Amino acid sequence: MDLALLRTFVTVHRAGSFTRAAALLGLSQPAVTAQIRTLERQLGRPLFLRQARGVTPTSIGDELAHKAAPHLDALVEIAESGLDDTSSLRTLHLAGPPEFTAERALPALTELTGEDGQGFALRTSFGNAEESLEGLAAGHHDLAISTARPRGALLTATPLCDEEHVLVAAPRWAKQLGVGTPGRDGAPALEQIPVVEVHESLPLVSRYWAAVFDSRPAAPGTVIVPDLRAVLACAVAGAGLAVLPRYLCTNALEGGDVAALHDPAVPPLRTYFLAVRTGTLAMPHIARAHEWLLQAAADWS
Numbered sequence: 001m002d003l004a005l006l007r008t009f010v011t012v013h014r015a016g017s018f019t020r021a022a023a024l025l026g027l028s029q030p031a032v033t034a035q036i037r038t039l040e041r042q043l044g045r046p047l048f049l050r051q052a053r054g055v056t057p058t059s060i061g062d063e064l065a066h067k068a069a070p071h072l073d074a075l076v077e078i079a080e081s082g083l084d085d086t087s088s089l090r091t092l093h094l095a096g097p098p099e100f101t102a103e104r105a106l107p108a109l110t111e112l113t114g115e116d117g118q119g120f121a122l123r124t125s126f127g128n129a130e131e132s133l134e135g136l137a138a139g140h141h142d143l144a145i146s147t148a149r150p151r152g153a154l155l156t157a158t159p160l161c162d163e164e165h166v167l168v169a170a171p172r173w174a175k176q177l178g179v180g181t182p183g184r185d186g187a188p189a190l191e192q193i194p195v196v197e198v199h200e201s202l203p204l205v206s207r208y209w210a211a212v213f214d215s216r217p218a219a220p221g222t223v224i225v226p227d228l229r230a231v232l233a234c235a236v237a238g239a240g241l242a243v244l245p246r247y248l249c250t251n252a253l254e255g256g257d258v259a260a261l262h263d264p265a266v267p268p269l270r271t272y273f274l275a276v277r278t279g280t281l282a283m284p285h286i287a288r289a290h291e292w293l294l295q296a297a298a299d300w301s
Contacts, residue, residue, distance in 0.1 A: 003075075006068050008035040009047060013065040014137040014154060017054035024138055066153045070279020073139070090285040091121040095132040096145030099228040099248060100163075100272065105145055108296035109289055120285040136275055142286045143293075144275045156281075157273040158290075161297040165208055165268040167261045168249055169193060169241040174259035190261060194222035194240030196231050204243040211268040232258075245270075247300065 012021040012032065022029045040047050047061035057065065096105060101124060113122050125132070125141065129148040136144040137154055149157050173193050195205055195217065202221055209217045223239045225231055232249055235242040236257045252258045274293055281287045 002039075003072070005035050005039040005042075007072055008032055009039055009061075010065055010069045010072055011138070012036060012048065012055065013057055013061060013069075014139065016056075020054075020138075062153055066278065069154060069277060070282065073277060073280050074282065090283075091123055092143065092285055092289050093123045093125070093141045094143050094145070094289075095125040095127055095135050095141040097128065097132075097147070098126040100245075101126060101145060102229075103248060104296075104300060105293060108293060112289060112292055120289070133275060136277060139277070142276065142280065142283075143289060146273050146275055147270055149273050150275050154278055155275050156278045157275040158294065160272040160274040160293065161300050162269045162271050163245040163247060165204065165243050165270065166246050166249060166253070167208060167212075167241060167243055168235055168253065168258040169261055170236060170238040171256060171259045172238060173241065174261055177261065190241065191218045193219065193261075195219050196223045196225070196234045196240045196242040197221045198224070198226050198228060198231060200224055205241075207270075208243045208268050212262065212264045 008021065008025060008027075011024055012018060015021040015024060018029050018032050018036070022032045025032065036047060043060070043064075045060045046058050047064065048055040048057055092109070094101070094105065094109065106122075106124065109122060113119050125135065127135065129146040132141065132144040132146050133148065133150050133155065135141045137150075145160065146157070167190075177189055177193070195202060197203070197205055200221055202217060205217050209215055223231075223234050225234065228244060228248055231242050232244055232252060234240070235244070236252060241261060249258060253260060274290060276286060276290060281290060
């Protein structure tokens with residue numbers, strides 16, 4: 001079986017589209033279509049179901065991808081690293097949300113960079129869960145940190161850690177609310193405070209309200225900025241309330257820059273997953289980074 005056909009097949013399977021696969025491979029869409037048809041004729045079975053938006057693998061397609069993809073990834077790794085250049089560092093490509101990756105993952109992984117015989121070079125991309133997992137499936141990343149568990153057999157995910165969400169605002173807002181006073185720290189009292197969030201849909205605040213108050217927030221976003229570190233800075237400056245992961249706002253809470261506006265009996269949690277393409281943990285630098293992050297996460301609180 002032609003390895004070029006298998007490479008094209010795996011790329012289509014990961015991309016979910018002939019068009020996206022063609023762009024990744026640097027081929028025309030008709031060339032990709034022709035290669036998939038050739039492989040289907042050789043196997044005597046259809047590998048994809050054509051749909052209006054992309055393609056869906058058949059059961060045979062999923063099985064072939066599950067078997068072939070790890071070996072193709074290993075061959076690509078050999079080709080990129082070179083057989084004779086044992087002195088060069090392997091490169092680990094990591095993707096994840098900017099705040100968590102910067103505050104948690106990168107400080108842990110930088111301990112593994114360097115020329116100690118087992119180290120690697122590190123390249124990082126920031127993105128949301130969908131972007132990171134799509135890039136991982138397409139082969140752009142080696143590891144992806146995501147708040148969504150990927151589906152399908154091509155990606156394998158391991159729970160990394162849970163983060164606790166805290167409702168915070170500048171101390172003057174807490175004083176104005178009379179936080180801690182019976183009857184004055186529930187959802188209705190909080191509606192008078194402006195909201196600082198990462199998106200117009202208020203994803204973190206809405207999730208907190210649903211979990212703690214069994215309702216939806218009534219106040220719209222006043223300040224929208226797509227980075228939780230900037231959200232914290234705005235909250236410290238008094239722009240309004242925000243829902244933030246505890247790891248990100250612990251120092252601000254301890255220093256009195258912000259105050260917790262509510263103390264629920266069961267705080268809302270969000271789980272992070274560490275995802276890889278199935279089979280790639282056979283590569284030493286990916287396996288080492290994967291295990292290192294899992295060990296580091298055991299100490300994160």
